[in-house]
Amino acid sequence: MDTKRLIIVAVGGQGNLLASKVLGEAALLSDVPVKMSEIHGMAQRGGVVESAVVFGDAQSTIISDGEADVLVGFEPSETLRALNKCKANTVVITNTAPLPPFTVSLGIGVYPDMDELKTLIKAKTSRFISFNGIELAKEAGNVMSLNIVLLGALIQTGVLPLTADSVKKAIETTTKQAFVETNLKAFELGFQAAVNA
Amino acid sequence: MHKLLTDNPGQKMLLLGNEAIARGAIEAGVAIGSTYPGTPSSEISLALFQMSHESDLYFEYSTNEKVALEVAAGAANSGVRTMCMMKHVGLNVAADPLMTLAYVGVTAGLVILVADDPFMFSSQNEQDNRYYGKISGLPILEPSSVEEAKEMVPYAFDLSEQLKEPVILRTTTRINHSTGIVELKDIPQRVTKGSFIKDPMRCVTVPAVSRSLHVKLLKNIKKAEEIANKSEFNFIEGQGPWGIVCNGVSYNYVADAIKDLDIGDKTKILRIGFSHPMPAALVKQFIKGCEKILVVEEGEPYMEEMVKVFDQEEKLNVPIQGKADELFSRLYEFNPAQVRQNIATYFDVPYTAPPVTDLADVPEIPQRPPNLCAGCSHRATFYAIKQAAEGMDTIYPTDIGCYTLGFLPPMAMGDFLICMGSSVSSSCGFSQATDQKVISFIGDSTFFHSGITGLVNAVFNNHNFTLVILDNGTTAMTGHQPNPGVDAELFNMSGNGRVSIEALVKAIGVQHVSVIKPYKLKKSIAAIKEALDFEGVSVVISQEMCTLFAKSNKMLKPRAFYVSDKCKNHRKCISTFTCPAFSIQGDFPVIDPDTCVGCAVCAQICPENAILPLKK
Numbered sequence: 001m002d003t004k005r006l007i008i009v010a011v012g013g014q015g016n017l018l019a020s021k022v023l024g025e026a027a028l029l030s031d032v033p034v035k036m037s038e039i040h041g042m043a044q045r046g047g048v049v050e051s052a053v054v055f056g057d058a059q060s061t062i063i064s065d066g067e068a069d070v071l072v073g074f075e076p077s078e079t080l081r082a083l084n085k086c087k088a089n090t091v092v093i094t095n096t097a098p099l100p101p102f103t104v105s106l107g108i109g110v111y112p113d114m115d116e117l118k119t120l121i122k123a124k125t126s127r128f129i130s131f132n133g134i135e136l137a138k139e140a141g142n143v144m145s146l147n148i149v150l151l152g153a154l155i156q157t158g159v160l161p162l163t164a165d166s167v168k169k170a171i172e173t174t175t176k177q178a179f180v181e182t183n184l185k186a187f188e189l190g191f192q193a194a195v196n197a
Numbered sequence: 198m199h200k201l202l203t204d205n206p207g208q209k210m211l212l213l214g215n216e217a218i219a220r221g222a223i224e225a226g227v228a229i230g231s232t233y234p235g236t237p238s239s240e241i242s243l244a245l246f247q248m249s250h251e252s253d254l255y256f257e258y259s260t261n262e263k264v265a266l267e268v269a270a271g272a273a274n275s276g277v278r279t280m281c282m283m284k285h286v287g288l289n290v291a292a293d294p295l296m297t298l299a300y301v302g303v304t305a306g307l308v309i310l311v312a313d314d315p316f317m318f319s320s321q322n323e324q325d326n327r328y329y330g331k332i333s334g335l336p337i338l339e340p341s342s343v344e345e346a347k348e349m350v351p352y353a354f355d356l357s358e359q360l361k362e363p364v365i366l367r368t369t370t371r372i373n374h375s376t377g378i379v380e381l382k383d384i385p386q387r388v389t390k391g392s393f394i395k396d397p398m399r400c401v402t403v404p405a406v407s408r409s410l411h412v413k414l415l416k417n418i419k420k421a422e423e424i425a426n427k428s429e430f431n432f433i434e435g436q437g438p439w440g441i442v443c444n445g446v447s448y449n450y451v452a453d454a455i456k457d458l459d460i461g462d463k464t465k466i467l468r469i470g471f472s473h474p475m476p477a478a479l480v481k482q483f484i485k486g487c488e489k490i491l492v493v494e495e496g497e498p499y500m501e502e503m504v505k506v507f508d509q510e511e512k513l514n515v516p517i518q519g520k521a522d523e524l525f526s527r528l529y530e531f532n533p534a535q536v537r538q539n540i541a542t543y544f545d546v547p548y549t550a551p552p553v554t555d556l557a558d559v560p561e562i563p564q565r566p567p568n569l570c571a572g573c574s575h576r577a578t579f580y581a582i583k584q585a586a587e588g589m590d591t592i593y594p595t596d597i598g599c600y601t602l603g604f605l606p607p608m609a610m611g612d613f614l615i616c617m618g619s620s621v622s623s624s625c626g627f628s629q630a631t632d633q634k635v636i637s638f639i640g641d642s643t644f645f646h647s648g649i650t651g652l653v654n655a656v657f658n659n660h661n662f663t664l665v666i667l668d669n670g671t672t673a674m675t676g677h678q679p680n681p682g683v684d685a686e687l688f689n690m691s692g693n694g695r696v697s698i699e700a701l702v703k704a705i706g707v708q709h710v711s712v713i714k715p716y717k718l719k720k721s722i723a724a725i726k727e728a729l730d731f732e733g734v735s736v737v738i739s740q741e742m743c744t745l746f747a748k749s750n751k752m753l754k755p756r757a758f759y760v761s762d763k764c765k766n767h768r769k770c771i772s773t774f775t776c777p778a779f780s781i782q783g784d785f786p787v788i789d790p791d792t793c794v795g796c797a798v799c800a801q802i803c804p805e806n807a808i809l810p811l812k813k
Contacts, residue, residue, distance in 0.1 A: 024211045036376040039318050047567035059449035061375040064534030066553045081562045101565035105771050105781050109563025124554050
């Protein structure tokens with residue numbers, strides 16, 4: 001089976017671990033070999049968190065610079081920061097609602113201009129899907145469903161060897177019972193956003 | 198029921214490496230577990246802790262790794278299978294019992310799991326714990342994948358019982374925090390009680406006894422080497438004149454690289470999973486079939502040195518390299534592309550690395566270091582101390598926990614840190630060797646772990662500093678574990694004792710002890726000033742529950758605050774307090790009501806009293 005490599009970047013607390021878990025469960029349901037790697041611990045205190053998910057026959061669980069087939073960013077400046085993981089034919093999906101780090105409030109750094117950010121990512125990759133995922137998560141009924149909104153868009157791209165049905169099934173078995181309905185709605189909204197992008 | 202107790206052999210499950218190891222412990226019939234939590238090992242103990250609530254498995258959070266290993270030593274010498282887990286530096290704390298327990302041995306299986314952290318994702322160093330095998334003489338096993346990690350646990354227990362000594366199972370972060378699909382096996386009946394049979398000539402290490410025990414240990418190393426030579430975890434794959442010796446996650450990168458470079462017909466791999474003692478006969482046989490050899494291992498040249506020794510012993514003179522300027526570094530972790538490139542370079546395989554995206558035109562992206570949470574009591578304590586110590590020439594020795602983040606600006610309160618407990622003891626040295634004001638920080642769990650002896654030392658030797666004990670009612674950084682000072686009911690525990698930090702500190706003989714509630718800024722500053730004025734050892738205990746933990750226990754009724762139009766944009770809230778609930782919007786500070794937990798410290802800092810509670 002072809003190897004497909006996915007990088008997810010987020011800010012600690014945005015729910016990226018659950019997103020990769022849902023994908024892993026969907027792969028298990030679909031008999032697709034899957035391996036993942038993530039960083040826990042101090043980084044989770046508001047720092048940058050990164051998950052790598054490798055589908056197919058590779059044995060490595062991490063992804064080198066320039067070798068991701070698809071990048072999903074939960075926060076736009078973090079998506080830009082992770083461009084080193086991409087190559088010319090990488091598909092990039094990002095939420096556009098910014099979460100500026102406190103270094104910006106302190107005046108130590110300047111948050112990138114959103115138009116410039118989009119132009120840069122678009123120019124360096126093969127397909128770029130960007131939308132305000134926070135608004136869609138709110139529309140689905142819970143701002144914490146941003147992770148599932150982005151999974152919807154990710155599955156729409158067709159890069160991964162996973163069907164929408166298998167991911168929805170994994171959402172039902174993996175996410176908290178009380179949020180399943182919201183999450184399924186979030187998945188659909190994200191999927192549609194990618195269709196329209 | 199806990200998912201890791203699922204009794205359905207053959208079922209496939211997606212598990213985190215640490216969960217797979219915990220499941221391996223269940224499949225090995227482990228009946229007793231002990232630990233001090235530490236990333237990247239923490240989820241193993243978390244799983245065992247949770248399972249102990251619904252089974253006859255006994256599990257405890259011990260006060261530190263030395264204690265945990267001694268608990269385990271007692272249990273495993275009573276005929277009960279026991280597992281003791283810790284992060285890599287934890288084994289330094291437990292090194293004292295380890296070295297002599299290797300002489301004494303065990304009567305039932307004892308596996309010591311140590312999790313190394315190459316790249317130091319959440320550690321103070323990246324020491325390579327394989328050398329503990331050499332220094333202690335104990336066997337070391339190292340898995341390459343999540344699935345293998347689970348399989349190695351029962352093997353490690355069998356090996357431990359065969360040799361009647363502890364076995365070290367060594368992982369790295371990329372095993373602990375990788376996820377893979379594993380297949381469940383049978384769960385045997387746990388043997389939860391045994392008995393201790395007196396055997397002073399083995400168990401009481403007076404010099405005359407130890408002299409014979411060392412002889413036994415050396416014999417055991419020979420025996421272990423024979424087992425390692427035939428172990429299923431040391432294997433040769435492929436055929437050809439180029440040899441690659443690898444271990445752990447490096448094996449995966451090597452296997453992928455051989456495929457990517459299409460050199461499968463020229464290359465063979467020796468994967469070492471049983472790495473101490475090194476399987477001499479197997480390695481020598483491997484060397485004999487190679488024209489040249491590359492050793493691929495993260496960390497120190499542990500295997501490389503041994504492979505070179507074996508080559509020399511057999512006078513084979515096969516070129517062997519691993520750590521070198523143009524090849525692998527002893528620094529950090531490896532990655533697949535780096536291993537692919539180095540294999541191509543060493544064996545002279547034509548290979549062009551894929552083009553790297555040109556990022557020259559990407560603007561500088563603001564850094565996002567980790568930060569204390571909104572409403573974190575540590576931030577409030579740091580702020581209060583900063584006010585109380587204004588104008589003083591201070592030294593702030595700090596310790597290991599979330600509060601280490603206080604070293605970042607604008608607090609910049611963290612000047613010295615080497616290991617757990619070093620805040621207190623190093624303060625003794627700083628206060629003796631300087632005339633600066635020494636104020637040190639330690640968390641509740643770290644204080645129990647290794648701060649107490651330093652404080653006894655400070656009282657006994659009459660040092661002069663203020664120790665601030667940040668008591669947030671849990672071991673927060675590693676994922677909210679209990680410690681001896683906590684309310685055990687919050688952790689679903691019953692029958693536990695509770696140690697009062699205040700009573701303990703007073704009993705040690707500290708003459709000036711005060712307890713503050715850090716959200717009450719004025720009172721806290723006044724109490725800290727008194728402590729700083731005291732000549733001798735003073736202790737300030739800052740008590741406020743971790744906000745994340747309070748939130749998860751539904752003990753927090755957040756009442757968000759907002760910046761009203763009285764704001765004159767001094768931005769003192771942002772420049773001196775840096776709570777992540779704040780941001781600048783439209784050139785004015787605003788508070789995100791979803792993030793704010795209503796600690797109200799910013800409201801006490803604002804010179805215009807412009808920060809007010811939102812009306813419900």
